[in-house]
Amino acid sequence: MAKTTNPPHQPNPLNAARYLLSAHEARQLPPDDGAEVAFAGRSNAGKSSALNALAGHNALARVSKTPGRTQQLVYFEVKPKQWLVDLPGYGYAKVPQELLAHWQAFIDRYFQTRNALKGLVVVMDIRHPLKDYDRLMLGYAVRRGIPAHALLTKADKLGRGQQAETLRKVKNELFSAFGDTVGVQAFSAESRQGVEEARAVVAGWLGL
Template sequence: MANPAPNPLNAARYLLSAHTARQLPPDDGVEVAFAGRSNAGKSSALNALAGHNALARVSKTPGRTQQLVYFEIKPQKLLVDLPGYGYAKVPQELMAHWQAFIDEYFAHRQALKGLVVVMDIRHPLKDYDRQMLGYAVRRGIPAHALLTKADKLGRGQQSDTLRKVKNELFSAYGDTVGVQAFSAESKQGVEEARAVVAGWLGL
């Protein structure tokens, strides 16, 4: 049996966490950001793509990612874990700070070359998901929607949801947003998503 292809994201290691724009690394590399509602499975997806058990912290408490967390694969090749959004227990001032910070990040960050939006396949395309996809489309940055926790649905339900989401995204954004079913648990779709991210990073 042929050996599996080496994972280009496996070298990812924690680099830094940024709470303000001043703390971001120099804006001269290539980075791919990951966004998702709290508890959509963003940390699990990042871990599965990188082939790590604990690259991104998986928490039972929603909203644990409260900064932009950077992981370096090699110099100037970075993954960025954005704050989990849509969690009501975060204080209002902190929510406002994140919103302003994320707005600025998406408006001006030149290194940003792709956005992965992680959605629970059972609850896709909430307002926040559309907002994140809208950021990418307005900047002309490619986006890819991961419909996570696909193992929670049967194949028929997966196909139905995937078709509906594809149709809705195509109506809203044309063919600028990719979409796929994904499961960190069963590894469904991991290779496909990894190839998208590695391509954006030029790996």
């Protein structure tokens, strides 16, 4: 019988990610001739923790219990002209109406016109998935023909049976709304569940 060997450990293609800039207006964005993957999610859904886990850093993105902490588009450079983009957390309450309007217009223009955008990751707490804003963000991507991937975070908070049932329901609802254009997986930055799978999706979109 042939001897089997474990595959060698694959290096993390996102490990070189470093903070580049924060943009509050379109003119502050990097030149639109690269490749970037955007991360969106409701406040406290675990977006910053997911970014940190995928990049293999403890503090690439700032983790905060204060809703709405990310109030700009934050760019992390993986390689020249290859970026991860942390979008403003949505679902916050204590934000002036005019600032909300500015962010909405900025994000809307970003999704409509940004050629470098190659994929969108929407982060949702597995215990509270598919809120209205989650559907809105996924709709942005689908209308542009950009691939999207839903991360059901904090999966360690549920048992395997509950995880599987939630995953099934979310997959069915997204298929009904968007067809097979949106990927879905369970994820936990705490237990590392699904980290390699999600990392492969993002790295593939960036061409790494």
